[in-house]
């Protein structure tokens with residue numbers, strides 16, 4: 001079992017923004033969890049969030065704690081609060097997910113949006129009649145779904161964490177079987193987009209500089225825009241990389257190929273997407289979102305935060321604003337980390353510092 005990455009693996013991780021850990025989880029734990037998941041979810045029902053009783057069940061949480069991933073993350077990042085929940089993600093066979101994968105950076109609001117392009121203010125990337133979608137006074141309170149705004153002052157519109165850990169429970173070694181897929185290597189450009197927003201005094205995230213919250217597709221339909229424009233512009237460059245993969249119609253995305261027991265580790269800033277499962281078997285992954293311990297934060301380890309499943313751990317899992325002492329500014333801390341995303345990776349410092357010395 002891998003309790004630390006080799007130097008070569010760390011260099012790869014730095015370059016790509018993700019890395020696959022082979023045989024991270026013992027087969028017995030995978031089998032037990034898979035049985036539990038299949039018994040708990042109705043046949044062919046796709047659910048992004050499984051029932052809480054399943055997502056917090058010891059048989060599921062032990063996929064992390066019974067594997068090398070706990071020690072690996074401690075070595076790579078440093079301390080982090082206990083993981084109490086996760087995302088159980090099942091994609092049924094022959095599922096199209098409505099067509100194109102929705103590539104995104106985690107943390108944005110994802111509620112209902114207008115059906116018609118006429119209803120979108122393109123300059124702001126917001127509905128013209130925002131109250132109908134965002135609720136009353138969203139500019140002050142962030143009432144809608146807990147994630148429209150991360151802070152009460154509307155400085156930040158994206159949640160964030162340190163590492164996404166995806167554990168594979170079904171064979172995903174052949175492209176087209178519902179792989180987790182990434183815009184390989186664009187994590188640094190996502191960091192650059194956040195830096196640009198910070199340096200222009202903008203909102204950090206959607207509705208900030210270079211990131212309309214909603215856009216209109218070439219077919220004229222509004223869609224939630226999960227990526228800064230600078231990243232969307234790079235998708236065409238990436239398309240050459242994977243254009244010859246059989247059964248893989250999304251060449252800008254790199255499919256993360258895994259077998260049961262493998263795990264993928266990705267930075268929060270690594271743009272990613274679930275992809276349609278064109279194969280005959282359910283695609284099952286379990287995702288943990290891990291944030292390195294933040295000194296001075298009184299809510300570290302509180303169950304209200306939902307550490308492990310939440311992509312917005314500066315607020316309560318259900319969107320509640322938490323009280324913070326004057327000595328700790330959770331919003332500025334998150335902006336600082338979004339704009340310096342290797343800062344929370346203690347075990348990567350020798351590799352990432354080298355980058356700045358040689359540039």
Ligand SMILES: [Fe+2]
Nearest residue numbers: 104105106272
């Ligand atoms: Fe995601």
